[in-house]
Amino acid sequence: MAIQYPNGKIYTPNKNSLKTIKKDYTFSNRGKTLEDELNDANEYYLLHEIAVIYKKPIPIQVVKVDYPSRSGAVIKEAYYRTPSTTDFNGVFKGKYIDFEAKETENKTAFPLKNVHLHQVEHMQKVSHQDGICFLLVRFSALDRYFYLPFEKLHFFWNRMLTGGRKSIALIEFEEHAIEIATRYSPRIDYLKIVDYLKD
């Protein structure tokens, strides 16, 4: 299912959005990671009071800290920890939003090894609490973006666990996910889909 969303809102520039436009216009979108693009979208949502959604910091275990001066601490030894949740969460129209974003260079399928068991478990708990939960996938080589609701991800995950294929085919995204048509600003307007699905 591919839905083309019309740009329903009338655009009212203000000081902040003009700055955003200039940035987008100058640097286009080349070379941006999916995370960059989603941070751009979230910044846009924040400025326009549409939603409050942030990427969570990467969890780091700090072992050794030096205080070379009054001005601040320097961490000298630390380790990356495995996140126990998804990357992004926040609030949109009172509802809790929680999602994971992944990109693949693969042109025909999304390998499920990109998603971790603890993330699926977390999303399941969030779904039980009536949070809005989804996976956002970019097929980078194709410049195509899909919004896969958690229930669908869960189906494909269980298919893998019961001996089925270890990936989700592009053709399955075309059938079971919603394709996000890129826009001018924000480029990845994923909340349009959240808004559409919640009614």
Place this chain on the structure above:
Amino acid sequence: MAIQYPNGKIYTPNKNSLKTIKKDYTFSNRGKTLEDELNDANEYYLLHEIAVIYKKPIPIQVVKVDYPSRSGAVIKEAYYRTPSTTDFNGVFKGKYIDFEAKETENKTAFPLKNVHLHQVEHMQKVSHQDGICFLLVRFSALDRYFYLPFEKLHFFWNRMLTGGRKSIALIEFEEHAIEIATRYSPRIDYLKIVDYLKD
């Protein structure tokens, strides 16, 4: 306003909660920080499928990483960054929950310098999105806990900005906040208050 919550739920022990009880029973609550206590509460909520709420990782700017072996990366230089949001967020019955937790040794007032401007701004944005937003304060020397809804915090914050006192008096907490009566498990059952206020 001080509300004593009866323990309304019938307690059904399971493997996980027995472990929790043992831990609480053995070590009591002495020496725990407020953050520890809230992590305990959130763990309880997660195990009992009441809510999915986590403390966010502390944001750290990584400058230098070594890869001494295949087993993993070692961060050799990094710096603490100022968080742009509050400490805790998550979902409870579909609603977005967002709060900051602070403790003070002061026996008569909570100094507002413990709260940062960017946190108040963040909470205001969350409130605009109909998220549930509050400040949780522990007067550690008194072993008393208060739930201050964001609207009240905002009032006291603005009082400070307009030249008023730079703290919230204990007596003001007693009047404008909800005191959390500690329980057996979880000790700080703050979601009882969220549940009470949202109806």
